Amino acid sequence: MTKQTIRVELTSTKKPKPDPNQLSFGRVFTDHMFVMDYAADKGWYDPRIIPYQPFSMDPAAMVYHYGQTVFEGLKAYVSEDGHVLLFRPDKNMERLNLSNDRLCIPQIDEEQVLEGLKQLVAIDKDWIPNAEGTSLYIRPFIIATEPFLGVAASHTYKLFIILSPVGSYYKEGIKPVKIAVESEFVRAVKGGTGNAKTAGNYASSLKAQQVAEEKGFSQVLWLDGIEKKYIEEVGSMNIFFKINGEIVTPMLNGSILEGITRNSVIALLKHWGLPVSERKITIDEVIQAHKDGILEEAFGTGTAAVISPVGELIWQDETLSINNGETGEIAKKLYDTITGIQKGAVADEFGWTTEVAALTESK
Amino acid sequence: MTKQTIRVELTSTKKPKPDPNQLSFGRVFTDHMFVMDYAADKGWYDPRIIPYQPFSMDPAAMVYHYGQTVFEGLKAYVSEDGHVLLFRPDKNMERLNLSNDRLCIPQIDEEQVLEGLKQLVAIDKDWIPNAEGTSLYIRPFIIATEPFLGVAASHTYKLFIILSPVGSYYKEGIKPVKIAVESEFVRAVKGGTGNAKTAGNYASSLKAQQVAEEKGFSQVLWLDGIEKKYIEEVGSMNIFFKINGEIVTPMLNGSILEGITRNSVIALLKHWGLPVSERKITIDEVIQAHKDGILEEAFGTGTAAVISPVGELIWQDETLSINNGETGEIAKKLYDTITGIQKGAVADEFGWTTEVAALTESK
Structure with missing residues (x-):
């Protein structure tokens, strides 16, 4: 050309x-x-x-x-x-x-x-x-x-x-938000357009977002459209959980957007020698981890917010407080490092x- | 107001x-x-x-x-x-x-x-x-x-x-078309926007349609996004099958558009005293009906085409000819009646x- x-x-x-x-x-x-x-x-x-x-x-x-x-x-x-x-x-x-x-x-x-x-x-x-x-x-x-x-x-x-x-x-800058697990609406499904950055995915998400906001929540946590049990994304961000020391994010499956912040977070965690997995994770696993006291952090990742800690997760009638509703150590370190690299204040090793x-x- | x-x-x-x-x-x-x-x-x-x-x-x-x-x-x-x-x-x-x-x-x-x-x-x-x-x-x-x-x-x-x-x-006016059963892409899923008439559903369908056209087919037959076995729509139309005398169309389920032509077709069939069911129908049932020689007709319904007979159904490597690739009797009667009512040539009893x-x- x-x-x-x-x-x-x-x-x-x-x-x-x-x-x-x-x-x-x-x-x-x-x-x-x-x-x-x-x-x-x-x-x-x-x-x-x-x-x-x-x-x-x-x-x-x-x-x-x-x-x-x-x-x-x-x-x-x-x-x-x-x-x-x-x-x-x-x-x-x-x-x-x-x-x-x-x-x-x-x-x-x-x-x-x-x-x-x-x-x-x-x-x-x-x-x-x-x-x-x-x-x-x-x-x-x-x-x-x-x-x-x-x-x-x-x-x-x-x-x-x-x-x-x-x-x-x-x-307020980096500040934990309240997230409701969405049980009615579906953002995307395998074979659809969930892994493309296209208008329809966002149009489809508005209703769930509106219902969540009316109830006082910032975003919804999207489950898969097929079995309604695997975690996919949060709002229009990717999602990470720290469970008993392991940092987990849903693996790419055709309906999850491959976030560039997600990719950067995974690279940084690996670089720091922390255990990070891209795998399937169910909402039940997250609930159980909370009950067992090993759900240590949860945070969304995306270009707009960079890192968005989840302070509370609302599931059916239960409210799960994560890390006492405060920004976790990993979320904070990731936010400081990524925004630092972005502004040239932290050495750009990558x-x-x-x-x-x-x-x-x-x- | x-x-x-x-x-x-x-x-x-x-x-x-x-x-x-x-x-x-x-x-x-x-x-x-x-x-x-x-x-x-x-x-x-x-x-x-x-x-x-x-x-x-x-x-x-x-x-x-x-x-x-x-x-x-x-x-x-x-x-x-x-x-x-x-x-x-x-x-x-x-x-x-x-x-x-x-x-x-x-x-x-x-x-x-x-x-x-x-x-x-x-x-x-x-x-x-x-x-x-x-x-x-x-x-x-x-x-x-x-x-x-x-x-x-x-x-x-x-x-x-x-x-x-x-x-x-x-x-060519009313003329049977070739339809490929879509096995990769999904149009919509329950909890999504399939039952709303919104841009994203159509954006999502373009790729499957393009692949089908390259292979010489007019449209795709959409299966459900969850089990990939229930029939949902054809192209951007609703779909009907005549199997052993019974006329069947997929029941509304949250991911199928409630077509006005679909609604009119059901009303006319009932008015004529013909057996018509809105129920779940799997692609396997259609294939089996074809093998048994009782798949008598298939046709899409929508505002643009009114009635669009399906002459051939392509499923994996098989091509199923329906009614010898010709417009069926019911499809023809529905087309003539609906377009007749629309143009004031047939008495509008409804x-x-x-x-x-x-x-x-x-x-």
């Missing part, structure tokens, strides 16, 4: 930046975005960085009707010495293509899109907040645009990358960070 | 209408569309009929990321004496609200939206084709529009109704049709 030049059109009216100490998640967007189009006879074409703006679509565009869309999420950070860092962005590009395959969306040139992403972040680097727990959230996504009501793969697509300065996913630009020239 | 007046803005440049004998499905749209907005503090507001046109959205609009969207499909027909008829549109409005509930989308006022739909069809009535097998396909849909990247229900929505003059779903307008004033 010949390298396509990325066209750049800068905004003439920069928007005011939000107070870095007042940031929430995903509500404010930067000055620019990356866009690229696809047509069956041209392939991906016209990669460009343009001012962030609404765009026009036909009401019959297939994404509105049949949900043919995929996305990714990653973050950029500024190090103390003013370098802009990305965390494992190659893994996001790789996973985007896995999702594309499942959703019948044409493959992207991973290097080209990553190059566009880096240029975009470099252009909007002054938007990266530097208060504790903040970062620049990066959302690449692809949507089907053909105006056609037949159920089939679209012949045209748009790929976007948009950027949002974000605070901690949970306002080569996970990629430098995009230095802030100096514009300071 | 106070009745809201529907604002009407007619187009000044009418588009040319397509040749009614050359129509395909869902590619051409009429001159106008119905639109209505929702905001958490206003409810549904500003119902309007405006020229069909692209519309502008923020790239962060939630529908692109988390697939919070629902839709419906129904048709308008012109009777021989020039009356515009809808087929059971109240059922579509009812189902739209069931889908809304599952997808955490606010309920619509069914009467109000139906009124908007009727006015729209009346305005664009000259677009209703009258060649054999043609009709005006009506697509109501709702999308989440809030620009927000958190996984939660949107606070703003848009409802659209768009219209497309369509030919037969299959070019009160299924609703008149929208007469064509006369504009002829």
